[in-house]
Amino acid sequence: MNAYPTLRIVLDWGTTSFRALLVEADGRVADRIESQDGIQSVPKDGFATVLQRAIAPWRERYGVLPVYAAGMIGSRNGWVEMPYVATPADAGSLAAQVRRMSLPDGGSITFVPGLTDPSAYPFPDVMRGEETQLVGFGLSEDRTVVLPGTHAKWARIEGGTIQRFQTFVTGEIFGTLARHSFLAKVARQPETPDWQAFARGIAVVRDDPRPASLLGHLFAVRTGWLAGRVDPAEMTDMLSGIVVASEFEDARTLGWFSEGDTVAVVGDDDLVEVYRRTGEAFGLQIIMGDEDCAVRGCLAIAAMAEETRGAA
Amino acid sequence: MNAYPTLRIVLDWGTTSFRALLVEADGRVADRIESQDGIQSVPKDGFATVLQRAIAPWRERYGVLPVYAAGMIGSRNGWVEMPYVATPADAGSLAAQVRRMSLPDGGSITFVPGLTDPSAYPFPDVMRGEETQLVGFGLSEDRTVVLPGTHAKWARIEGGTIQRFQTFVTGEIFGTLARHSFLAKVARQPETPDWQAFARGIAVVRDDPRPASLLGHLFAVRTGWLAGRVDPAEMTDMLSGIVVASEFEDARTLGWFSEGDTVAVVGDDDLVEVYRRTGEAFGLQIIMGDEDCAVRGCLAIAAMAEETRGAA
Incomplete structure (x- = not known):
C-alpha cells in the first residue's frame, strides 16, 4: 500500500x-x-536502470510511486515503440492504448501512445507527446491549437476530439540555419530576444504582396545586411521571424485559420511568446495554454486508463 | 612584351x-x-602573396600573365569589395566597373563587379560570379536562366540585357538539413544519386493539390520513414527532390516560368543534372549551358574593359 496515494x-x-x-x-x-x-545516451536495455537510479531519492522518501511517460521515450529509438492512435481521437482512445510495464523495483511505468493523422499528405502525420498537451489543454471547445517546437504542430479540435493535425519543421529549419548557415558567419546573437528584429522578419513574409516563398525570403537576412539595413545583431531574430511567419502564412493558406480567428498556443518554453507575437501579427486572437498542459494531459490519460482497468 | 599574348x-x-x-x-x-x-584562410593583406606563390610555376614558364577574377574574392570578406552593377545590365555595363590592380610581380589582376537587382523585395538582390556565367552563356536570346548553387539564381534575359533576378537559398537549406537535421540520424547516404528517390521528393511537392509549403513537405522524409515507405538510403535524395522542387514551385508561382517554357540551366557541377531533371518534371524544355560559361564570361567582360581602356 502506498503511503502517498496522490503522488505520481x-x-x-x-x-x-x-x-x-x-x-x-x-x-x-x-x-x-x-x-x-537523454535517450540517445542510454543503451536499449538500460532505460529501467537509468530511471530507477535517477528517482531513487523519491523512492527512499515516498516508497514506490507510479511512473507515466509520453513522447519520444515511447518511440522506435526509445524504451518501447508505442503505437500511434489514429485521429479523430480523444483522451479515451489514447487511454485505451497505454502500455503498463513492471519495473524491477516493484513499481510500474505506463507509456502513453502517440497520435497519427492518416488523412495527411503524402504520408500519415505523427506526434508523440503533443497529444498529452492537447488533452491537458482541453478538448471541450472547437478550436485550432498550435504547439510550437522543433516540429511544430497545428491541430484542430472539434466535437471533443482531436480531428486532424499537421507538422511544420519550423524549429528545425530555424535551428540548423542559425547554427550552420551563411548567417552564422556574421550574425551576433543578442542576449535577449530583439523583438523589433523579429517583427521585421515577420513583415518580410506577411507584407510581401506575392505568394510566400521561404527559399526566397530567407535571403533577405543576407541582402539586408549587405544593404546596410540589417545589423549583425538583428540577423538571428529576423531569421526567426521569417521562418515562423512562413509557418503562419502556410497554415493560413492551408486553411488552419482565417484572420480574426481565436487560436490557442500551447507549450512550456520561450517559443510560446514567439508564436503569440506572430499570431497577433497575422490578425489572430491568441489564447495561451498553461505551461503544465503536458503533465495534466498525461495524468488524465493515465487516470482514464486506470479507471478502465479497475472497472474491467 | 608578353611572349604568350593569348594566355590569361x-x-x-x-x-x-x-x-x-x-x-x-x-x-x-x-x-x-x-x-x-580559400578566402577565409587568407589574412586581409595576404591575397597577393598567396596568389603569386600559387601561380609561380606559370610565371616561370610563360612570364607575367594577366589575371581576372569574379565572385566572392571581390566581396566584403575578400581581397577588395567590388561594387554591384544594377540591372538591367549587360557585358558592357559590367566591363565599365571592373577594377584593375597592380601586383608586386609587375602583373595585374582585374576584378569583375557583382550584379544587383534594385527592384527585388524586400532588399536589393545580389549575385557575385553568376553574372560571368550569364554573360558567358550569352544574352542574345530572351530567356529565363537558372543557375543552381548554394544560393541559386533565376535570371531573366531580355533585349540583350540581364533584366532582373532572384535568389533562392535552396542549396543552403538542403546542405544544412542533410548534415545537421533529424534526417542525419537515420539517413544513409548512397554512393551515387538515387534518382528514383529524388523523383519521389519532387512528386511530394509537385503533386500536392494544395499550395506549396516547404515547412510542411519536408516532414514527409520522416513520416515516410516511420510509415515504412521511405528507406534510410532514400532519405537524402528525397530531401533534395523536395527542396529543389519547392524552388521550382515558388519560381513558377512568382512568374519565372510557365509550363512548356524553355529554360536554360547553367553551372559547372553535379547540380545541373539535379535542376535539369526537376525542370523536366515541371514540364519545361531544358537547355544546358556549357560548363565553361563562367570563364568565357569573365574573359568577355575583361576584353571589353580593355578595349575601352585602349580606346580611351
Missing part, C-alpha cells in the same frame, strides 16, 4: 535530456530531477 | 578553396592549379 512521477525523457517530475494528482509539481541521460 | 589566368577563388585556370583567349583551359587557400 511524470517523465519528460527526450533525445538529449532526462527530466522527472514529482506531481500531485492535480498536476501540481512538488519536485523535479533532471540529468543529461 | 582566370581565378575561381571561393570561401573555402582556391582555383586558378590557365586559359586561351577563347576560354579553352590549358592548365589548372588548386589549393585549400
